Amino acid sequence: MATVKALTRKNKINSKGECVVYLRYGHKQQTKDISSGIKIPANNWDESKELVNSAKGIRKTKHNQALLKQFERSDAVFNTSIGKEKASLLEIANTLKLENKEPYADLVKEKYLEHKSEKKDSKDLALELFESFITNSSKSEGTKANYRTAKYHLKKFEEFTNRRYRLYEIDLKWIDAYKRFLYKDIERGERAKDKGKGISDNSVGTTVKNLKVFLRYLKDRNYNVPDIIDKIKVPRIEKTIIFLTEEELNQLSNYSFSEEKYEKVRDVFVLNCYTGLRYSDLQRLNKHHIQDGAIEMRAYKNQKDLYVPLTSKPQQILEKYNYELPSLSEQKFNAYIKRACEKAEINKQVELIKTASGNKSYEYVPKWKVITSHIAIKTFISLCGKKGISPKAVSEITGKSVEIIIKHYYGIDKETIKEQMNRVF
Known part of the structure; x- marks a missing residue:
């Protein structure tokens, strides 16, 4: 009876820490190790289960659930591929038996490599x-x-x-x-x-x-x-960085809404103007992430550790909702926050520049029309700059690189420019 076992060779690990999964095919006391062509992280191989397991040795907690799920998804890709290759070898062996041929290891390997070659030719689309x-x-x-x-x-x-x-x-x-x-x-x-x-x-x-x-x-x-x-050159036209000034943020914070949905979305937006979290992290923020007056969590997108000291305003908002923020899809959030900012009269005109095939078009619109969850992060970073917080510190808080912060998120209002010019000259 034909058998297939998956294994790795510890003496064959590349500079990236990867190794190839081999398939040990056996039939009638003859075995042959056949390369599957699948490369996996060598340290994550579970020899006893013949599977990739990136989470082995990691204790499951509430704080690392997202990371473990990511490992699980990644492992599933590898393990599914390995399973398919094992099944492919057994299928070849069974086909040979139906043809009244003995599925010896050398013959099965030859058929397997032919099959892989055919698949490769048809799978480069x-x-x-x-x-x-x-x-x-x-x-x-x-x-x-x-x-x-x-x-x-x-x-x-x-x-x-x-x-x-x-x-x-x-x-x-x-x-x-x-x-x-x-x-x-x-x-x-x-x-x-x-x-x-x-x-x-x-x-x-x-x-x-x-x-x-x-x-x-x-x-x-x-x-x-x-x-x-x-x-390959990636074309990019730098956009104007749009954010709320401190005055506009206070104007929005102090506005009394008659509809609860606008009050809730305003509170979440304002909180984020003081914390700078991505929307995916903001939506999973809870009391367990608050340690010694600061938010400590691992960013969902890039798995970087975030540390955000809480000032009085965001602390008040969190307490108002008992650390369980209103939950909305980002699409609905962006629609509601625009309407909330319109009601609060965030009407300063901003210039939008659109570029297509090198041709530019210009349009002035009231600021509320361009407000999204992303503007909260830009507001946070811009206010940090105005208050004298270094880009390096902001990088540690937001999990974004200093280069990205300065290039895409840090806006300066006219009053700040005036203040700095007057201080110098």
Whole structure:
């Protein structure tokens, strides 16, 4: 009777700490170790269970549940793949028996490698691999949504050119043609405000950036990806950093709403203007995360430890809701906070600049129209800058790098510029 066992070789670990999973096929006292081609983190291999287990030795607590779930999802991808390869070997053995052939180890290995070669030839289609990349990703749902948009754009490019692209075809000329399509030819979706062709420069940039992430993911897994990843330029136009000034934040905080839903969403938004948490972390914040007058938690998105000292205002809001903040989807939250800011007359005009194919258009709108949960983080970082808190300290609080903070989150109002100029001159 044929048997298959999964194992690793401790003397064959690469510089990344990875090792290949081998399949030990046995039949009639003959065995053969066959490479599955699957690379796993060597330290996470459970030899007795023949599985990847990243959580072994880690005690489960309330605070590390999200991290353990992430490990579980990641392990499931590896273990499912290993299970499929084991099943493939047994299927080959059974097929040989039906053909009245003895499934000796050498013959089964030969058939298995032939099968792998055929699969490889049929599985280098970029679009199909993109779907697998998204499914196996352990990133947040927001990041996965961006990946799905990038996959949709690739699908539309294939429809536009009436071709299905394989990995080896993705060279720099292909990238140039893809960018031209995104700038000028792609039809805007049904949800777009303005119908027509071509998407904004920053939308092109996001799609190209996620294409690079996808290609790097495949290259790290030994797919035949052309050596162009670091040469792909990601177009990006820096946007004006919009945030609430201290005066506007007080105006919003002190406004009396007649409808409870606007009061609740205002309270959550204001609290975040004083803490700078991502929305995913804000929604799971509870009393267990409050230690010695500060929020201590691990960020869901990047698993960095956050430490946010609580001042009086956010402490009051947390106590008001007994440390159980109102829960809303981010989409509904963004709709309600706009309406709340409109009622509180956050009406200062801000200039929006849209760039498509290098062509700029300008529009002035009242600030309440552009308020989202993300603006709370920008407000927090900008107020920290105004109060003299160093970017390094803000980086430790928010879990964002100093470079990202300065480039995308730190805004300075005119009054702060005046104060600093007058102090110097």
